[in-house]
Amino acid sequence: MQTLFPELGQTPLNEDQHQFFQQFIASLSPEQLAWAGGYLTGLVSKDSPASGATASVSGGISEITILVGSQTGNSEALAEQTHQLAASRGLRSVIKKMGDYKLPQLKTEKNLLVIVSTHGEGEPPDNARAMHEYLFSKRAPSLKQAHFAVLGLGDSSYEFFCKMGIDFDRRLEELGATRIYQRVDCDVDYEHAAEAWMEGALGELAARTEVKPQLTAVPLPSFSAAKHSLYTRKNPFPAVLLEDIVLNGSGSIKETHHLELSLEGSGLTYEPGDAVGIYPANAPDVIAELLQTLHFSGDTQVKVDGSDITLYDALYRHYEATLITRPMMQKYSALAKNPKLDQLLGDNSKKELNDYLYGREIIDLAVDFPADNLSPQAFVECLRKLPPRLYSIASSLKQHPNEVHLTVAAVRYQSYGRERKGVCSTFLADRIAEDGAIPVYIDHNNNFKLPADASAPIIMIGPGTGIAPFRAFVEEREAIGATGKSWLFFGDQHFMTDFLYQAEWLQYLKNGVLTRMDVAFSRDQEHKVYVQHLMLEHGRDLYAWLQEGAHIYVCGDEKRMAHDVHAALLKIVASEGGLGREEEYIATLQKEKRYQRDVY
Incomplete structure (x- = not known):
């Protein structure tokens, strides 16, 4: 085992204590190390705090x-x-x-x-x-x-x-x-x-x-009070894919996957409302086309974070190979020295730039504005690191120990004569065989949580894959025997092919775990109907639930759906409450954490 602190050779610790200490230190994040340093300093100070206390700085x-x-x-x-x-x-x-x-x-x-x-x-x-x-x-x-x-x-x-x-x-x-x-x-x-x-x-x-710190005792929970995992955003856990089920029926233009991942042995825990972070890899065919366009060899060595790796590996796991960002475009422009690209990035061309970015990818940039004498190293230094993607958790840990479930829509579309695909959604849908490992971590979200009072009513609004956290909410409420009423609004394109988790919702309605459900299938009639229309249709009941103390949750698309739902909520409060102060009413709901949104 590598010794983290060689100077401990003269340690007064015995061999077992020394080994335990090394293992413990190795498991800590930088912020945990900082805390531990202050804690240990407090233990050896003149007025040494008793066990179960930590150092608090005064002065x-x-x-x-x-x-x-x-x-x-x-x-x-x-x-x-x-x-x-x-x-x-x-x-x-x-x-x-x-x-x-x-x-x-x-x-x-x-x-x-x-x-x-x-x-x-x-x-x-x-x-x-x-x-x-x-x-x-x-x-x-x-x-x-x-x-x-x-x-x-x-x-x-x-x-x-x-x-x-x-x-x-x-x-x-x-x-x-x-x-x-x-x-x-x-x-x-x-x-x-x-x-x-x-x-x-x-x-x-x-x-x-x-700074002259004075250390005083402050109560501290024991280490055994909380269970910490070694797996974090910086050190993801290789989760095994247990099951992949396509939720849409035959004939749907959508492709929504229900994925079940194993967390066995990870020590990872989560609550409904949290998300899973997934580190994807870029598609091999996307990388191959980009390399061919740039006339680069994938075997060329480039430096990434101080290490030499192949250009192919750099594009496969380390960098964005599709998404164009403005900073990336500006760096590339400095190398391309193309007057048309410089003009596109000018202050007077914001609309033109937005139009260009919509539906295009890095390969389009390389084709439209070729950069002569561009080196592989200079190219990767233009790129943004490939970030993890977050997906709302669709399960309750109480119902599925050592598992986490996701609801993922595979993104595929065509633009400017090219087939496009979502980096992470198609990584999960196409390139992870069952029993394959996926790098994951838990992203905790304290701003999207069930009410502490299990008797409080809840209203959930989640069209499309926005349904995911509400599957977790309802599973959790069933597991804890919650007595509060629950009302779900769901919407998608077609009843016959796009009613995600239909059998589960019908069972929850039958056994009373779900009190009420209203659905909007936008393409099943001449005029499109969305969840916000159902909210307005049932505005009197919705307002009555709010008056009874209901918590309202929204999950899904931020650009359109969330804005439309918010506008509908304001109309309902104005018409049913007759307050003329609907903005203040909604602000109060938010302050009381009774109006929470997980939108993207």
Whole structure:
């Protein structure tokens, strides 16, 4: 076994203790190591805390507020990592979610670290809307007393990449706050950039004061209280595919797969509302065509993260080989030196650029704007790392121990004379044989959870594959014997071929686990009917459920469905409640975590 700390050769530990310590340290993430360092320091301090306590820093810099706005949980995870790193440096910090934050308190903050994601087309996460509106309103206070730094999370395939991070960074400065570290905008492979920001921002804060930590005992749950897995986003688990069932009937233009994966031996756990992260590989035929177009050999060696691998392997598992992002296009443009491409990327060609990006891929860029003398190394350095794809979990762990189920629509289409396919959806549908292994991890989402009160009613709105988390919700409610009413809205194209999990829903209705279900099959009649139309049709009942304390959940397409469902909800509240304050009503539901969305 490789020794992590060679200096432990003179350790007072016996052989068994030393081996256990090495194995334990090897299992920890960087943030867990930081926490453990502070904990052990506390144990050997002058006033050594008793077992089951941890070191809490007092003194030093005034408290840092880590303000976090998150839709799916990534920002929250980074906030926790920042908090642990601050503690290891002797800095006091507290994490506050934007949705729970008392806005007038902002004027009292001295040190602000803002971690915020951008949702959809440049919108704030649901739990950050009120904070964003407040900052840009006339009520926003002077913040001349505050020091701040901003970390933005986003996806560079969207036009308004990291817009929320940009907005918060600019507005805090406009309100008089002092920026102590430059904003960092993170793409989907955010770990290294985020960790560099944490180090830099916390380093600046630490440098502004002489930190003299005083360690005091704070209650800490024992290690046995929580079960941790060694498998994470950085170290995915090779899950075996147990079953793959196509849910659509014969004649459907859709191809929706129900996948069952084994988590046996992983130690991974999840709750309904969480997602599975999957690391796919690009399709071999896509890579072959790209290599042929660029006149590259797949055997050519290139450097990836300091290691030499073949160009084929780099394109197979490490880099995006299809999706064009604006940063990728800008890097490629610098190499291609093509006036038409430069013009397309100009400030006056935003519409033309958006039109070009829609439905095209990297191979189109290489064909339309060939770059002479382009080297394989320079090409891969233009590309974005291949990120994991997230899929809503469609099962309850209580019903399916050591398994996780997914509902995946295989994406296939044609554009500009080429056959296209989704990277991960067709990786799962076409290239994973049963008993094959899939690299996975659990992406926990605390912003999409069943109510703690099992007697509370729930309303679930999930057309298409948006049904996935609600299968998990209903399975969970059955397993725990929940007494609360449940109402499901589902929609797809055709009743005969696209009624996903039909037999299961009918059984749940029969045994009372599901109280009510309304379905909309858009292509079965002359005029298209969608879930939002059913909501409006049954608006009186829906509003009555909300008045009874129902929690409402939405899952699916963000660009159209989620906006249409939100608009329908506003109309229902306005017409049935007669309030004239429907926006405030909906905002209250969100603040109370009774209106939650998992949209993409």
